[in-house]
Amino acid sequence: AQKVTQAQTEISVVEKEDVTLDCVYETRDTTYYLFWYKQPPSGELVFLIRRNSFDEQNEISGRYSWNFQKSTSSFNFTITASQVVDSAVYFCALSHNYGQNFVFGPGTRLSVLP
Amino acid sequence: DTEVTQTPKHLVMGMTNKKSLKCEQHMGHRAMYWYKQKAKKPPELMFVYSYEKLSINESVPSRFSPECPNSSLLNLHLHALQPEDSALYLCASSQGPRTGSLEAFFGQGTRLTVV
Numbered sequence: 001a002q003k004v005t006q007a008q009t010e011i012s013v014v015e016k017e018d019v020t021l022d023c024v025y026e027t028r029d030t031t032y033y034l035f036w037y038k039q040p041p042s043g044e045l046v047f048l049i050r051r052n053s054f055d056e057q058n059e060i061s062g063r064y065s066w067n068f069q070k071s072t073s074s075f076n077f078t079i080t081a082s083q084v085v086d087s088a089v090y091f092c093a094l095s096h097n098y099g100q101n102f103v104f105g106p107g108t109r110l111s112v113l114p
Numbered sequence: 115d116t117e118v119t120q121t122p123k124h125l126v127m128g129m130t131n132k133k134s135l136k137c138e139q140h141m142g143h144r145a146m147y148w149y150k151q152k153a154k155k156p157p158e159l160m161f162v163y164s165y166e167k168l169s170i171n172e173s174v175p176s177r178f179s180p181e182c183p184n185s186s187l188l189n190l191h192l193h194a195l196q197p198e199d200s201a202l203y204l205c206a207s208s209q210g211p212r213t214g215s216l217e218a219f220f221g222q223g224t225r226l227t228v229v
Contacts, residue, residue: 033216043202045157045220091156095216101170102218104156 002027004094004105012111013082021077021108023092029053034068034075035093035102045091051075082112117141120205120221128229129195135224137188137205146188147218148180149204157204163188195228202226 003026013019025034036048049059051068059066063083067076079086092105118139127133137146145164149157162170163182177199179191188205202225206218 035217037220042222043204043225044222045204045206047217047219050217101159101162102157104158107156 002029002032002094002096002103004092004103006090006092006105006108008108009106010109010111012113014113015084016081018078018080019082019110019112021079021090021092021110023075023077023105025073025075025092025094025105027094027096029096031096033095035095036066036075036077037091037093037104038088039091039107040088048077079110082110084112084114086110087112118205118207118219118221120203120224122224123222124225124227126227126229127192127195129197131195132191132193134192135190135203135205135226137190137207137221138186139207139219140186141207141209141219142185143207143209143219144185145208145218146182147206147208148188148190149206149220151202151204151223153201161190192226195226197228200227 005024007022032053034051038046038048049066056068056070063080065078087110089107089109091107093102095102121136147162148160150160151157159172160174161180166182166185177194181189202223204220204223206220208218
């Protein structure tokens with residue numbers, strides 16, 4: 001069975017603070033894929049990043065960075081110097097079966113206050 | 115162009131109505147999905163079409179009927195819905211299995227209210 005846990009239900013930060021969103025996953029598959037999606041109030045889920053289980057390199061993209069630790073089954077997401085536009089619900093997701101079946105975590109609602 | 119277009123954006127329907135949700139993508143993706151999302155909850159997978167064939171049906175009630183007329187279009191036919199079916203219905207597409215590119219792109223959703 002696959003499961004994704006995002007322990008933080010809601011986080012509030014003040015603009016320009018750094019914030020880390022936690023994601024812990026469970027799977028028995030040896031090959032799997034991890035994703036982060038952002039859902040602003042408009043409703044559309046915006047793809048942010050994908051990581052394959054065999055690629056443990058961490059990644060930085062602008063103000064975003066991701067830390068994949070297979071040993072602890074975690075795939076955490078950090079926003080540096082947060083901005084009000086970062087306010088959204090962030091979902092971590094897990095997939096196997098060539099990416100056809102996404103299992104989403106419960107989401108973390110991030111509020112960035114001016 | 116990474117756009118998935120869903121129509122209508124909002125829909126109110128009675129329990130005896132028949133309506134359809136539409137989804138369109140022109141990215142050449144061969145996998146298309148329907149998800150249901152209740153308020154403050156994550157999306158839940160309903161159906162997956164792969165190469166225009168239904169490959170996953172997550173035990174969805176028969177009052178929801180998917181259809182994939184071609185590789186760019188995905189419909190969800192609704193009939194005799196219940197008020198608890200009110201939710202945001204999201205369509206998504208991805209390049210498909212065995213392509214090495216697995217991320218799904220989502221539409222803005224149809225917010226459905228059943229009265």
